[in-house]
Amino acid sequence: MDFNDTPEEAAFRAEARSWLEANVPSREELAGLDEIAASKLWQKRKYDAGWACIRWPEEYGGRGASAIEQVIWNQEEGKFSTPGGVFGIGQGMAAPTMMAWAREEHKRKHLPPLASGEHIWCQLFSEPAGGSDLAALRTRAEKDGDEWVINGQKIWTSGAHYSDYGILVVRTDPTVPKHKGLSYFFLDMKSPGIDIRPIKQISGGANFNEVYFNDVRIPDDQRLGEVGQGWQVAITTLMNERFAIGGGGGVGFKQVFDLARRIEVDGEPAIRDRNVRSKLATWYAQEAGLRFTGYRSMSALSRGDIPGPENSIGKLVGASKTQDMTSFAMDLMELSGAVTDPEYAERHGLFQNAYMGSPGGRIAGGSDEIMLNILAERVLGMPQDVRLDKGIPFNEVPTGAN
Amino acid sequence: MNFEFSDEQNLLRDQAQAFLRDNCPPSAVRTILDGDAPYDADLWQKVAEMGWTATVIPERFGGLGLSYLELCVIAEELGRAVAPIPFSSSVYLATEALLAAGSDAQKERWLPKLATGEAIGTFALGERAGQPRPDTLATRAANGRLTGSKMPVADGDVADFAVVVAACDDGDGAALHLVETGGVERNALATLDPTRSHARLELADTEAEPLGAAGEGWQHTQRLLDRAAVLFAWEQVGGAQAALEMAREYAMGRYAFGRPIAGYQAIKHKLANVYVKNTLARSNCYYGAWALSTDADELPLAAATARVSACQAYYFASKENIQTHGGMGFTWEFDCQFHYRRAKLLSVNIGSEATWQDRLIAAVESAEPAVA
Numbered sequence: 001m002d003f004n005d006t007p008e009e010a011a012f013r014a015e016a017r018s019w020l021e022a023n024v025p026s027r028e029e030l031a032g033l034d035e036i037a038a039s040k041l042w043q044k045r046k047y048d049a050g051w052a053c054i055r056w057p058e059e060y061g062g063r064g065a066s067a068i069e070q071v072i073w074n075q076e077e078g079k080f081s082t083p084g085g086v087f088g089i090g091q092g093m094a095a096p097t098m099m100a101w102a103r104e105e106h107k108r109k110h111l112p113p114l115a116s117g118e119h120i121w122c123q124l125f126s127e128p129a130g131g132s133d134l135a136a137l138r139t140r141a142e143k144d145g146d147e148w149v150i151n152g153q154k155i156w157t158s159g160a161h162y163s164d165y166g167i168l169v170v171r172t173d174p175t176v177p178k179h180k181g182l183s184y185f186f187l188d189m190k191s192p193g194i195d196i197r198p199i200k201q202i203s204g205g206a207n208f209n210e211v212y213f214n215d216v217r218i219p220d221d222q223r224l225g226e227v228g229q230g231w232q233v234a235i236t237t238l239m240n241e242r243f244a245i246g247g248g249g250g251v252g253f254k255q256v257f258d259l260a261r262r263i264e265v266d267g268e269p270a271i272r273d274r275n276v277r278s279k280l281a282t283w284y285a286q287e288a289g290l291r292f293t294g295y296r297s298m299s300a301l302s303r304g305d306i307p308g309p310e311n312s313i314g315k316l317v318g319a320s321k322t323q324d325m326t327s328f329a330m331d332l333m334e335l336s337g338a339v340t341d342p343e344y345a346e347r348h349g350l351f352q353n354a355y356m357g358s359p360g361g362r363i364a365g366g367s368d369e370i371m372l373n374i375l376a377e378r379v380l381g382m383p384q385d386v387r388l389d390k391g392i393p394f395n396e397v398p399t400g401a402n
Numbered sequence: 403m404n405f406e407f408s409d410e411q412n413l414l415r416d417q418a419q420a421f422l423r424d425n426c427p428p429s430a431v432r433t434i435l436d437g438d439a440p441y442d443a444d445l446w447q448k449v450a451e452m453g454w455t456a457t458v459i460p461e462r463f464g465g466l467g468l469s470y471l472e473l474c475v476i477a478e479e480l481g482r483a484v485a486p487i488p489f490s491s492s493v494y495l496a497t498e499a500l501l502a503a504g505s506d507a508q509k510e511r512w513l514p515k516l517a518t519g520e521a522i523g524t525f526a527l528g529e530r531a532g533q534p535r536p537d538t539l540a541t542r543a544a545n546g547r548l549t550g551s552k553m554p555v556a557d558g559d560v561a562d563f564a565v566v567v568a569a570c571d572d573g574d575g576a577a578l579h580l581v582e583t584g585g586v587e588r589n590a591l592a593t594l595d596p597t598r599s600h601a602r603l604e605l606a607d608t609e610a611e612p613l614g615a616a617g618e619g620w621q622h623t624q625r626l627l628d629r630a631a632v633l634f635a636w637e638q639v640g641g642a643q644a645a646l647e648m649a650r651e652y653a654m655g656r657y658a659f660g661r662p663i664a665g666y667q668a669i670k671h672k673l674a675n676v677y678v679k680n681t682l683a684r685s686n687c688y689y690g691a692w693a694l695s696t697d698a699d700e701l702p703l704a705a706a707t708a709r710v711s712a713c714q715a716y717y718f719a720s721k722e723n724i725q726t727h728g729g730m731g732f733t734w735e736f737d738c739q740f741h742y743r744r745a746k747l748l749s750v751n752i753g754s755e756a757t758w759q760d761r762l763i764a765a766v767e768s769a770e771p772a773v774a
Contacts, residue, residue, distance in 0.1 A: 281759030289682025
C-alpha cells in the first residue's frame with residue numbers, strides 16, 4: 001500500500017499538471033460561450049494534446065493510460081474548474097458499451113468523435129411505464145428488411161435536445177418474458193420521426209426530455225448484441241453509469257466548510273460551533289471514504305477486474321450528502337437562507353440551486369432504493385424481491401392500465 | 403500509488419482469521435463475559451506466541467520489526483473476533499508510548515517483555531466524565547511521584563505498568579510517567595463491556611519514572627492518540643463487518659410470512675446501508691493505515707477520518723444487527739450483545755466520535771489556514 005506516487009507516476013502527474021496549467025481555458029476565454037460550446041472547446045483542446053479519455057486505446061482517440069494514471073489525471077484536472085458535464089453519458093456510458101459490444105468499424109468511426117467532444121450522446125432507456133422496472137419498457141421495434149421501425153416514448157432523456165447520437169433499448173418481442181424480448185441499438189438523433197420535448201424540472205432547468213418515436217428507422221447494422229440480448233447489453237451501460245452521474249452541483253465539503261468559516265453564529269465563526277464541526281466532519285469522512293473507495297476500485301480495475309456493483313455506493317452516498325449539506329448551508333445563513341437572488345445570495349445562489357437540483361441525483365441513474373437493492377442482492381447475496389411478472393410473457397403481465 | 407495490501411499481508415489476514423476462528427470462538431468471548439476472569443489468559447499467551455504483540459517492536463528490542471500495515475491487519479481480525487484480551491492497551495498504547503517517548507533504558511527494560519506478552523502495559527488518561535485536558539487533570543506529578551485517581555483505565559487491573567498522563571507546571575501542562583502497578587491500589591470497574599476489563603487506579607504519592615520530558619506530555623498524548631486511532635478504527639471495522647455477516651446469516655435463515663426475512667426490502671436496505679457505512683470506514687482505514695505506516699504529515703487528518711467513520715459504522719452495524727435478529731437479538735443467550743457492547747466501548751475508549759470530529763475539523767483548518 002502506498003498513497004504516494006512512484007517516480008513514473010510523479011513524472012506523469014507533473015506532465016499532466018504543467019499541461020493543465022498552460023491550457024485550462026481562462027474565464028475570459030469562456031465568456032459568452034454556453035455550456036455546450038465551452039465544454040466542446042475544452043474537450044477538443046484535450047483531445048488534440050492527447051489528454052481526452054486517456055484510458056481508451058489510442059486507436060479510439062484515447063491515450064492507452066493505466067487506471068492509476070486515470071486517477072492521477074482526475075485528481076489534477078479536478079483542481080481546476082473546467083466545463084464538460086455534457087459528455088458524461090457519451091464517454092462514460094455509451095462508449096464502454098460500444099467498446100464491449102460494437103463491431104470494429106463502428107468503434108473506429110464513433111469513438112474518436114466522442115473523445116474529441118465533436119459528438120454528444122444521450123441514453124434512451126427510461127419510459128413512463130418503465131423507470132425502476134426498466135425492463136418493463138414498451139417502445140416497440142419491428143423488423144422491416146434491413147431496418148427496424150421504432151414506435152413509442154422515452155422519458156428523462158438528459159441532453160436529448162443537443163445530442164448527436166443515442167443509445168436505445170426497445171422491445172423486439174412482447175411474447176416472451178420481459179428481459180428476453182429486448183434489443184439494443186444506437187441511432188442518429190437527427191433521424192426523421194424523433195420528436196423531443198423538454199421537461200421543466202423543480203430546479204427550473206430543463207436538462208431532460210420526453211422523446212417520441214414515430215416510425216423512426218434504424219439500420220440493423222446499428223444493433224449491439226443479438227436480437228433479444230438487449231438486457232445484457234444494457235447492463236454494461238448501467239454498470240458504467242456511476243461515471244456519468246455526478247449531481248453534486250458544485251457543493252461539497254469544501255464549499256460548506258468555507259461558508260462556516262465566513263458566517264457568524266453567536267458572534268463567532270460558525271465553524272467554532274461543536275454541532276457545525278460534527279456535521280462537517282461526518283461529511284468530510286463520507287467524501288474521503290468515497291474517494292478512497294474509488295481509488296481501491298481503480299486498483300482492482302488495473303488488475304483487470306470489471307467494475308462491480310459495489311460502486312453503486314458513490315451515487316447513493318453522494319446524492320443524499322449534497323441534499324443534506326445544501327440544506328444545512330441554508331440553515332447556517334439563517335434569515336437569508338431562502339434568498340436565491342444571485343445579487344444577494346451567498347455564492348450567487350450556489351447552495352440554493354444545488355438544493356433544488358439534489359432530489360434529481362437521488363433518482364437519476366437508479367434511485368436510492370434500487371441502489372440499495374443492488375447492493376443487498378449482488379454484493380450481500382440476499383434474495384431478489386418477489387416478482388409477479390417472472391417467467392410470464394411480457395404481453396400478459398398485469399399493468400395499471402389493464 | 404497502490405491502494406491494496408500486499409499478498410503477504412493478505413496471507414497474514416487469512417492466517418489470523420483462521421487462528422482466531424479456532425482460538426477465539428464466540429464461546430471464548432462468552433466465558434469472559436459471564437465469568438470472573440479479567441481476560442482470556444490462554445488466548446493472550448497464544449497471541450503472543452504468534453508474535454502479534456511483537457509486530458512493530460524493533461528487532462533489537464526483541465520484536466519482529468514489521469510495519470504498521472501488518473498491525474492493522476491483526477487489529478481488524480481481533481476486532482472481528484471481539485477478542486477479550488488487553489491487546490489495544492498493551493500494543494497500541496503502552497508499546498507506542500515507549501517507542502515514542504521512552505529512554506533507551508526504559509525501552510530495553512520493557513519492550514522485550516511487551517513483545518513476548520510477558521508484560522502487559524496500559525495507558526491512563528481519563529479521570530472523570532468529560533473531555534480530559536491538561537488544566538482539568540487532577541492527577542499531579544511532582545518530584546517523580548504521582549497523586550490522583552485515574553479511571554477508567556483499560557486493563558488497569560491486570561497491567562504490569564501504566565503510562566500515566568498527569569498535570570505538571572511545565573511546557574504544555576502535562577507529563578507522562580511510567581508507573582509500575584505492583585504497589586498501586588487498583589479496583590476493578592464494572593463497564594458496559596465486561597469482555598474488556600477496566601480499573602480505577604489510586605495514585606497516592608506513588609513512585610513514577612518520567613517518560614519523555616515534563617511539559618511535552620500533552621503533545622505526546624495527542625500523537626499517541628492519533629496513532630492509536632487508526633488501530634482502533636481497524637478493530638471497529640473488523641467488528642462492524644462481523645456484525646453485518648451475523649445479521650445477514652440470521653436473516654437468510656429466519657423465515658416469516660413464508661420466506662426468509664432477508665428477502666424483504668426493509669431488511670435488505672437496512673443491511674445495504676450497513677455495508678455502505680462499513681465500506682466508507684474501511685476505505686478511510688486504508689488511508690489511515692498508510693499514514694500510520696509512513697508517519698505521514700497527514701496522519702492527524704487521516705486518523706481522525708478513519709476514526710470518525712469507523713465509530714459510526716460499528717455503532718450502526720451493531721445496533722442494526724440486534725434489530726435484524728428481533729427479540730432473540732435482545733436476549734443474553736445470543737451473541738449480538740458482544741458487538742453492541744464492544745462498539746460503544748471502542749468508540750469512547752480513546753475519545754468519543756464527537757471528539758474525533760472536532761479533531762478532524764481542526765486538522766482541516768490547520769491544513770487550510772483561514773483567509774483573513
